[in-house]
Amino acid sequence: MGRRAKAKELIRRALLRREQGWSQLLTETGLARGALSTNLRQMRKEKEVVLETHSRGGSKKVYKLSERGLIHASVSAISKSIAGQITHVVEKIGRTDPSEIRNWTTGRKKLSLEIEDPELGKMKLTLHRGKRTD
Structure with a gap:
């Protein structure tokens, strides 16, 4: 497994554990900021909506990162x-x-x-x- 594949796998595991904050991802994956940023940007381009959940704070959408994991984000956080x-x-x-x-x-x-x-x-x-x- 190459460096890029290992980095993406670390990010996927962290996202599946719902550790979504920037500092949490940096700590969990052990990647440098540039590597994490580049990999997240690439993974974000490949996402698609798989289901919508409702909570007290409003509705959230769950995104699938091209068969590799899940990330939660509200629609307003993705694009205003x-x-x-x-x-x-x-x-x-x-x-x-x-x-x-x-x-x-x-x-x-x-x-x-x-x-x-x-x-x-x-x-x-x-x-x-x-x-x-x-």
Whole structure:
């Protein structure tokens, strides 16, 4: 096993134990900052959503690092621009196809859209109408 593979394996083991802080990862893996940063950046490029969990602090998404492990992150921590992009796209759909938004808000239809994020690339999203809680 090469140096790069060993580094990624150490990172994966640490992430699976839910040791996610930068200093915790440095301590757990024993890697230099540059090596850890480079490997994490490469692993982050390969991630995809596998499931969503809900907790008291809000919902979190669990990401799979290309068959090699799991890392937890909230959507806002990944990219602050995602919420703004979704809002922009929904407003644009509302201007061009108001019936699409009307059907979504009344719960008759799902709303599908595509956004592009610098960190995550192109993403296709489907918005489901949430139940109202009064």
